[in-house]
Amino acid sequence: MVQSELKKQFSHMNNMQQQAVFCTEGPLLILAGAGSGKTTVLVNRIAYILQSELCKPWQILAITFTNKAAGELKERICNAVPEGGSDIWAATFHSTCARILRRYGDRIGFTSHFTVYGTDDQKKLVKDILKQLNYDEKMLPVKRVLNEISKAKDEMLTPQEMLKRAGYDNLKQSVAKVYEIYQSRLKTADAMDFDDMLCKTVELFQKCPDILEFYQNQFKYIMVDEYQDTNKVQYKFVSMLAAKYGNICVVGDDDQSIYKFRGATIENILSFENTFKGAKMIRLEQNYRSTQNILNAANGVISNNTMRKGKTLWTENAVGDKIEVHTSDSERDEAQFIAKTILDGVADGRKFSDFAILYRMNAQSNSIEQALSRSGIPHRVIGGRRFYDREEIRDMVAYLQVINNPHDDVRLGRIINVPKRGIGATTLEKASEIAAGLGESIYSVIKDADVYPQLSRAATKLKSFVALIDGLMEAEQSGDYSLAELYNLILEHTDYEKYLKTEKDNPDVRIENIEELSSNIIKFEEDYAEEASLSNFLEEISLQTDIDNYDAEADSSVMMTLHSAKGLEFPVVFIAGLEEGVFPSIATMMNPDELNEERRLAYVGITRAKEKLYITKAKSRMLMGHTSYNKVSRFVNEIPPELLNYTGEKKTFASTNGFSASSSHISIGAGSKFTPNKSFNTFTKPAVKSGTVYKKGDCVFHKVFGKGMIMKTEKMGNDTMLEVAFDKAGTKTLMANFSKMEKI
Numbered sequence: 001m002v003q004s005e006l007k008k009q010f011s012h013m014n015n016m017q018q019q020a021v022f023c024t025e026g027p028l029l030i031l032a033g034a035g036s037g038k039t040t041v042l043v044n045r046i047a048y049i050l051q052s053e054l055c056k057p058w059q060i061l062a063i064t065f066t067n068k069a070a071g072e073l074k075e076r077i078c079n080a081v082p083e084g085g086s087d088i089w090a091a092t093f094h095s096t097c098a099r100i101l102r103r104y105g106d107r108i109g110f111t112s113h114f115t116v117y118g119t120d121d122q123k124k125l126v127k128d129i130l131k132q133l134n135y136d137e138k139m140l141p142v143k144r145v146l147n148e149i150s151k152a153k154d155e156m157l158t159p160q161e162m163l164k165r166a167g168y169d170n171l172k173q174s175v176a177k178v179y180e181i182y183q184s185r186l187k188t189a190d191a192m193d194f195d196d197m198l199c200k201t202v203e204l205f206q207k208c209p210d211i212l213e214f215y216q217n218q219f220k221y222i223m224v225d226e227y228q229d230t231n232k233v234q235y236k237f238v239s240m241l242a243a244k245y246g247n248i249c250v251v252g253d254d255d256q257s258i259y260k261f262r263g264a265t266i267e268n269i270l271s272f273e274n275t276f277k278g279a280k281m282i283r284l285e286q287n288y289r290s291t292q293n294i295l296n297a298a299n300g301v302i303s304n305n306t307m308r309k310g311k312t313l314w315t316e317n318a319v320g321d322k323i324e325v326h327t328s329d330s331e332r333d334e335a336q337f338i339a340k341t342i343l344d345g346v347a348d349g350r351k352f353s354d355f356a357i358l359y360r361m362n363a364q365s366n367s368i369e370q371a372l373s374r375s376g377i378p379h380r381v382i383g384g385r386r387f388y389d390r391e392e393i394r395d396m397v398a399y400l401q402v403i404n405n406p407h408d409d410v411r412l413g414r415i416i417n418v419p420k421r422g423i424g425a426t427t428l429e430k431a432s433e434i435a436a437g438l439g440e441s442i443y444s445v446i447k448d449a450d451v452y453p454q455l456s457r458a459a460t461k462l463k464s465f466v467a468l469i470d471g472l473m474e475a476e477q478s479g480d481y482s483l484a485e486l487y488n489l490i491l492e493h494t495d496y497e498k499y500l501k502t503e504k505d506n507p508d509v510r511i512e513n514i515e516e517l518s519s520n521i522i523k524f525e526e527d528y529a530e531e532a533s534l535s536n537f538l539e540e541i542s543l544q545t546d547i548d549n550y551d552a553e554a555d556s557s558v559m560m561t562l563h564s565a566k567g568l569e570f571p572v573v574f575i576a577g578l579e580e581g582v583f584p585s586i587a588t589m590m591n592p593d594e595l596n597e598e599r600r601l602a603y604v605g606i607t608r609a610k611e612k613l614y615i616t617k618a619k620s621r622m623l624m625g626h627t628s629y630n631k632v633s634r635f636v637n638e639i640p641p642e643l644l645n646y647t648g649e650k651k652t653f654a655s656t657n658g659f660s661a662s663s664s665h666i667s668i669g670a671g672s673k674f675t676p677n678k679s680f681n682t683f684t685k686p687a688v689k690s691g692t693v694y695k696k697g698d699c700v701f702h703k704v705f706g707k708g709m710i711m712k713t714e715k716m717g718n719d720t721m722l723e724v725a726f727d728k729a730g731t732k733t734l735m736a737n738f739s740k741m742e743k744i
């Protein structure tokens with residue numbers, strides 16, 4: 001096809017978009033707002049490159065944020081370019097690296113069967129190490145240690161470098177020590193955690209220039225979506241790969257950067273132009289996704305952030321409905337409102353899949369899910385308790401992992417006595433100690449259990465466990481069994497179902513899950529045919545991020561956190577819990593940087609909506625065991641008021657913009673140790689509860705917040721809401737019933 005003919009195919013795109021599509025050579029940065037067609041440009045650019053025969057499909061690397069997005073990208077390209085479209089490397093950073101490491105990991109000491117450790121495995125390992133080092137978990141909580149390790153890996157810091165940086169800080173030194181052992185334990189187990197996959201690939205490139213060169217030659221065109229959320233090591237990875245051809249195109253939106261706390265850094269956008277000399281920059285400013293009202297609301301909120309590159313999106317779309325802000329009494333009523341609105345919408349001709357419910361925290365999903373279930377609304381919850389997180393599924397997957405790689409100590413530890421076979425924790429501990437001493441895996445040790453006097457009492461049992469695993473490994477390697485058959489062999493030889501029936505609660509549900517896993521395996525074998533190996537199956541599950549459970553085909557509403565919603569769009573969006581202390585979340589309210597990040601998250605949320613946006617909040621909210629009475633979120637107040645339509649209860653909690661960051665209150669129980677009030681004052685309407693009456697001007701002492709003065713009282717049902725200005729803690733809103741406060 002002649003070039004001009006070819007280019008005509010892209011005439012439905014606007015000028016700037018077309019420029020981005022046709023600009024194939026050299027570094028290109030597309031910096032543009034939400035819904036302006038960044039992802040659309042990427043897809044079309046790949047189609048254009050292939051149709052122009054600039055390279056072979058396998059010479060294109062397209063990195064996207066989720067496996068789901070990668071799959072969609074591939075599908076859209078396959079439609080545009082039926083031939084070879086499927087050979088494109090379209091994947092997440094993690095699966096791209098996994099693929100490289102499976103092939104060349106042996107050059108840095110891993111086998112091609114290495115295991116990927118998920119969060120639970122990591123926690124278990126760190127717990128073990130803390131115990132080994134005699135560190136107190138209270139001083140060094142497992143989660144914090146893992147966070148620090150992950151942060152270090154994002155920055156490519158080795159344990160030694162971490163130790164150096166720790167200086168005289170004892171706590172930091174301890175973390176570095178744990179980090180060091182953690183890495184060596186992973187190595188002996190032939191395992192990596194998620195962050196390692198990137199770090200190890202960069203390490204591989206650094207240590208083996210021939211391999212780097214091989215991939216540099218392979219990937220003539222590299223593209224990265226959601227570039228604003230790449231961290232340092234990811235940046236290193238792509239820039240190493242792109243060093244030869246320099247044909248790298250990254251697309252992103254600095255206003256949508258929402259993973260800074262994980263090490264993602266906007267600096268990567270800014271330094272792109274430095275690393276890649278002569279980089280072109282294209283901005284897209286027309287939004288095709290949302291109504292004018294929704295877009296203006298998003299613009300209104302994000303304009304409150306400082307340090308922006310600054311851009312204003314516009315759209316030719318219709319003005320659309322106003323944004324509905326709905327106030328409910330409680331989180332249950334909020335959920336009920338959402339369910340009813342969906343039902344009404346469906347009665348009016350919408351599909352269930354038109355609706356998405358977004359929230360700040362997974363904990364909010366519970367009440368919403370219940371309401372949807374009760375109303376018979378088909379829905380899926382993305383995140384939350386995932387199938388692969390269930391105990392019985394983890395057990396069965398651990399068996400599969402051990403058969404794939406018996407040196408995987410964490411998985412082996414999980415199943416060595418499940419179902420019970422008389423191998424107690426002490427025996428396992430002893431075996432683990434011997435293994436640590438020898439620098440070998442537990443499996444290698446228990447294989448020769450009778451050699452070690454410490455294990456002599458359990459030797460027979462250990463050997464029979466090894467025989468079970470060896471037998472299953474043999475079956476797997478013989479090639480005589482399909483994966484599904486292998487899975488059945490495990491069930492049979494471990495008598496796992498009987499164990500569930502005799503030892504566990506809800507055995508029926510668990511057995512159903514076990515069967516569900518079997519259907520997943522069968523489906524995997526159908527989809528992957530010859531490539532349906534055990535290690536590929538395990539890889540697929542370990543790489544499955546939450547978002548991947550979402551199937552856009554099925555007609556069901558979808559619930560997910562705001563973070564998971566990135567890049568997606570829906571005709572109708574609910575954002576639930578727009579309250580101070582929920583969104584923005586309490587932990588972020590004191591720190592301006594974190595608040596800016598929350599605001600970007602609000603921007604992401606609002607811009608997911610195409611036609612209609614609902615913002616919901618509740619006057620009282622039971623969340624994670626506490627009831628709180630929160631003010632409306634500042635983000636609602638940042639939306640120009642003429643775009644809003646309030647429904648439900650009137651704005652009882654109206655707040656002024658920028659009201660004290662600590663204005664939300666979590667009640668701490670109803671213990672009332674109040675002294676009876678004697679100074680009843682009939683002139684200012686007093687707040688009466690449990691014998692205590694508060695009025696404006698009263699001085700109080702609060703157990704947590706210290707001394708303060710009542711600024712405002714407002715009767716609310718049987719209780720009274722108090723606004724109290726504390727000397728040190730700032731202004732807080734408290735309910736009289738619950739506050740641990742006395743008049744002074």
Ligand SMILES: Nc1ncnc2c1ncn2[C@@H]1O[C@H](COP(=O)(O)OP(=O)(O)OP(=O)(O)O)[C@@H](O)[C@H]1O
Nearest residue numbers: 012013014033034035036037038039040288289567
């Ligand atoms: N030139 C165009 N004409 C019509 N519709 C378009 C055009 N470009 C993009 N769209 C549509 O606009 C919507 C948003 O596009 P896309 O998802 O590519 O935006 P994005 O910039 O990647 O958004 P986000 O920042 O949320 O990731 C999609 O529904 C897409 O089909």
Ligand SMILES: [Mg+2]
Nearest residue numbers: 038039040567
């Ligand atoms: Mg996108």
